[in-house]
Amino acid sequence: MRTDQLLEALTPEARNEPDSGIIKAAMYGFTVPGVIRLWAGEGTQPTPDAFARPATEALLGGETFYTWQRGLPELREALARYHGRHFGRSFDPENFFVTSGGMQAIQTIVQAVAGAGDDIVMPTPAWPNYASTLRISGARPVEVPMDFRNGRWTLDLDRLFDAVTPRTRGISLNSPSNPVGWTASREELIAIRDFCRKRGLWILGDEVYTRFYYGAKGESRAPSFLDVCEDEEQLLLANTFSKNWAMTGWRIGWLQAPRALGAAIERIIQVNSSGTPAFLQRGCVAALDTGDEFVAEQVANARRCRDLTVDLLRDVPGVRFEVPEGAFYLFFRIEGMTDSALTVRRLIDEAKVGFAPGSTFGPGGEGHLRMCFLKDRATLTEALSRFAEWMKRARSA
Numbered sequence: 001m002r003t004d005q006l007l008e009a010l011t012p013e014a015r016n017e018p019d020s021g022i023i024k025a026a027m028y029g030f031t032v033p034g035v036i037r038l039w040a041g042e043g044t045q046p047t048p049d050a051f052a053r054p055a056t057e058a059l060l061g062g063e064t065f066y067t068w069q070r071g072l073p074e075l076r077e078a079l080a081r082y083h084g085r086h087f088g089r090s091f092d093p094e095n096f097f098v099t100s101g102g103m104q105a106i107q108t109i110v111q112a113v114a115g116a117g118d119d120i121v122m123p124t125p126a127w128p129n130y131a132s133t134l135r136i137s138g139a140r141p142v143e144v145p146m147d148f149r150n151g152r153w154t155l156d157l158d159r160l161f162d163a164v165t166p167r168t169r170g171i172s173l174n175s176p177s178n179p180v181g182w183t184a185s186r187e188e189l190i191a192i193r194d195f196c197r198k199r200g201l202w203i204l205g206d207e208v209y210t211r212f213y214y215g216a217k218g219e220s221r222a223p224s225f226l227d228v229c230e231d232e233e234q235l236l237l238a239n240t241f242s243k244n245w246a247m248t249g250w251r252i253g254w255l256q257a258p259r260a261l262g263a264a265i266e267r268i269i270q271v272n273s274s275g276t277p278a279f280l281q282r283g284c285v286a287a288l289d290t291g292d293e294f295v296a297e298q299v300a301n302a303r304r305c306r307d308l309t310v311d312l313l314r315d316v317p318g319v320r321f322e323v324p325e326g327a328f329y330l331f332f333r334i335e336g337m338t339d340s341a342l343t344v345r346r347l348i349d350e351a352k353v354g355f356a357p358g359s360t361f362g363p364g365g366e367g368h369l370r371m372c373f374l375k376d377r378a379t380l381t382e383a384l385s386r387f388a389e390w391m392k393r394a395r396s397a
């Protein structure tokens, strides 16, 4: 069959979903030698040996069989211990489900609560995989743009709540946010919780950057739905090993859900991945139980990188941004830029520096570029000097 006939034979959802602008930038950038890669959300450090070794030992030791659909009991217990330490209350392992990356936690959540004809309301700019996962499931993302006014991103909660209709099944909130670094306050989380309780809506939370928080009071994490919600309410929370423990390539995450949904979540995991490799989960237990110091160092480094990035970009004419309170991205506006995807391509070709286009993050994103700043000092300095030079040339052309 011809290519167009084959494509025509797909479902409309599979056929029509646009590419992620982040992946598109990366795939193009990979073909151009010498490009500094700031498009993806990861650092430069490989996983520490202390987390990798238990995984390789388990692999070589023959832990290569089908395993628990919800995750190893030992890992779910370690998740409960980790949360107990960082959230100051006790957690039940039965509320945790191990998934293939944070991405599959999101997919599982969406499959559990939103299908054809359903809406999920979400602020944007947002990580594009949310809208895509919803659309591929037949649901509709209802995107409510945040405001970038006077150099600050704000979420108008009334506007968010006004977008809710009888078709709405839930509100999705990523805090700290990728890409803007905006972080919900405890009061905002309570307002969303109360609204969702009143209207019988799901909260689809994403707190994968909760430890990457640069609050003024030196807190070790951002405010969380776990501070204000009960375990058995309509809250589904996505999380991952990727960011805290430098494990993006492991593809392991988890989701937190009411115990009452255990069998239903297990069925969804069964038909998506049939469980996460047991030997990899051994490494995750080590990360949770022995990785606190590593995470603290990563976050301290991310804060230094953020401050350096801000210093290097602050004086570039035509660039405006808010200093992010969380996550590890800078989302900056370029005055007069109307096609961020084209600008990203030009920057790859002409300046050998790779960002992600703001347009891929939904309404409110165009006019911006996103960079990941979890890199070393020399890389950031070189990348931003290339960018500043390019801007100078572009503005004088």
Ligand SMILES: Cc1ncc(COP(=O)(O)O)c(C=O)c1O
Pocket: 041, 100, 101, 102, 103, 104, 127, 174, 178, 206, 208, 238, 239, 240, 241, 242, 248, 251, 252, 253
């Ligand atoms: C907001 C957000 N949620 C979830 C994920 C997924 O993480 P993972 O790499 O574990 O699939 C990412 C990854 O960048 C993210 O930015």
